[in-house]
Amino acid sequence: MNKKNIENIKSQMRRGVLEYCILCVLDKNDAYASELIGKLKDARIIVVEGTLYPLLTRQKNQGLLTYRWEESTQGPPRKYYTLTDKGRDLLHEMDKAWTEIVETLDILRK
Amino acid sequence: MNKKNIENIKSQMRRGVLEYCILCVLDKNDAYASELIGKLKDARIIVVEGTLYPLLTRQKNQGLLTYRWEESTQGPPRKYYTLTDKGRDLLHEMDKAWTEIVETLDILRK
DNA sequence: TTTAGTACCTTGCGGTGCAAGGTATCAAAT
DNA sequence: ATTTGATACCTTGCACCGCAAGGTACTAAA
Numbered sequence: 001m002n003k004k005n006i007e008n009i010k011s012q013m014r015r016g017v018l019e020y021c022i023l024c025v026l027d028k029n030d031a032y033a034s035e036l037i038g039k040l041k042d043a044r045i046i047v048v049e050g051t052l053y054p055l056l057t058r059q060k061n062q063g064l065l066t067y068r069w070e071e072s073t074q075g076p077p078r079k080y081y082t083l084t085d086k087g088r089d090l091l092h093e094m095d096k097a098w099t100e101i102v103e104t105l106d107i108l109r110k
Numbered sequence: 111m112n113k114k115n116i117e118n119i120k121s122q123m124r125r126g127v128l129e130y131c132i133l134c135v136l137d138k139n140d141a142y143a144s145e146l147i148g149k150l151k152d153a154r155i156i157v158v159e160g161t162l163y164p165l166l167t168r169q170k171n172q173g174l175l176t177y178r179w180e181e182s183t184q185g186p187p188r189k190y191y192t193l194t195d196k197g198r199d200l201l202h203e204m205d206k207a208w209t210e211i212v213e214t215l216d217i218l219r220k
Numbered sequence: 221t222t223t224a225g226t227a228c229c230t231t232g233c234g235g236t237g238c239a240a241g242g243t244a245t246c247a248a249a250t
Numbered sequence: 251a252t253t254t255g256a257t258a259c260c261t262t263g264c265a266c267c268g269c270a271a272g273g274t275a276c277t278a279a280a
Contacts (some may be wrong), residue, residue, distance in 0.1 A: 002126065002200075004163070005172070005200065006200070006203045006207070007255090008127065009130070009200075009203070009204055010207045010210075010211075010227050011237085011238095012125075012126050012129070013126040013127060013130070013207055013208065013211050014126070014211065015122075015126055015236085015237070015260090016122050016123040016124070016125055016126025016127065017123060017126065017127075017215060018237085019119065019122070020119070020123070020215075021218055021274095023271080024215075024218040024219055025218065028272080031261070032258080032259095032261085034257070035257075035260055039242090043214050043218055044210065044214055045214060045215060047237095048237085048238060048239075049238095049258095049259085050237075050238055050240080050261085050262090051236085052238065053237060053259075053260055053261085054236080054237085054260090054261085055236090057260090058236095062115070072245095072246085072258085073258080074246070074247075074257075075114070075245070075246060075247090075256070075257040075258060076244060076245040076246065076256080076257065076258050076259070077245080077259090078257095078258070079258085079259075090112075090119075091113060091115070093116045094119055095219070097116070097119055097120045097123055098123065098215065100120075100143055100154065101120075101123050101124065101127065102212060104153050104154055104155060105127060105130075105131070105134075105208065107153060108131055108134040108135065108153055109134055109205070113244080115222095121268085121269095125267085125268065128268090137230070142228095142229085143224070143227075143228070143229095144227055155253050157268095158269060158270075159228085159229080159269095160229090160230085160231090160268075160269085160270065160271080161267085161268050161269060163228075163229055164229090164230085164231085164267080164268085165267090165268090167229090168267095182226080182227085182276095182277090184225080184226075184277070184278075185225070185226040185227060185276070185277060185278090186226065186227050186228070186275065186277070187228090187276080188226095188228090189227085189228075189229080204264040210228095
């Protein structure tokens with residue numbers, strides 16, 4: 001009951017920064033969807049496929065990302081996503097927004 | 111166009127911590143809804159009435175808050191919200207969750 | 221008795237995460 | 251040859267929730 005509450009809160013917080021996290025990860029290296037899910041899971045940002053795929057499509061349609069197909073040595077071809085210049089610009093805006101929120105909460109909590 | 115994007119991102123990030131902010135503010139002092147809106151606006155967490163009222167009701171129904179009516183010297187009576195023990199417990203859990211997310215993003219950004 | 225200020229609350233819409241289910245490719249085992 | 255398992259992509263339907271807009275009610279001053 002209470003545990004459910006806490007999980008709900010955590011996921012709500014994570015949601016707010018999900019798009020930010022994706023751009024962060026892609027800023028370092030191109031990646032394909034399944035790979036991204038793994039990396040975000042490692043970073044304790046839980047994401048499921050049904051969330052990530054529509055999100056990537058949205059970001060692509062906003063011109064933040066592009067993709068290319070690449071053959072894999074094992075398994076079906078992979079769709080590698082890359083940050084565009086526009087995506088990088090937005091990432092920097094997100095950095096600012098994030099910093100601002102962290103500062104705000106520091107004040108609220110002090 | 112782009113400005114709208116950024117605003118959208120910020121509000122999405124804020125949403126994730128809205129409940130947390132409310133409990134933070136109430137942890138220091140009891141407050142009534144209009145007052146809360148003012149305090150959160152000062153903290154650059156924009157909230158509108160249509161968001162706050164249902165949220166307070168939700169938190170009250172979850173047993174995180176209680177309220178009492180108080181007469182006002184000018185205007186209608188005010189509904190002062192107070193954190194319950196359960197609310198305070200959850201606030202501490204939120205502190206942990208928030209710290210964890212901040213750490214996670216530090217890692218993702220490094 | 222009208223206007224202005226303060227305070228409470230509800231309704232309808234749109235956006236979005238998630239669970240579940242579906243499709244396709246490749247390679248190894250039967 | 252065909253079944254199985256691993257990998258990878260994607261869609262659908264539900265439910266939740268923030269927000270804009272609109273509504274009610276009390277008080278005091280014009």
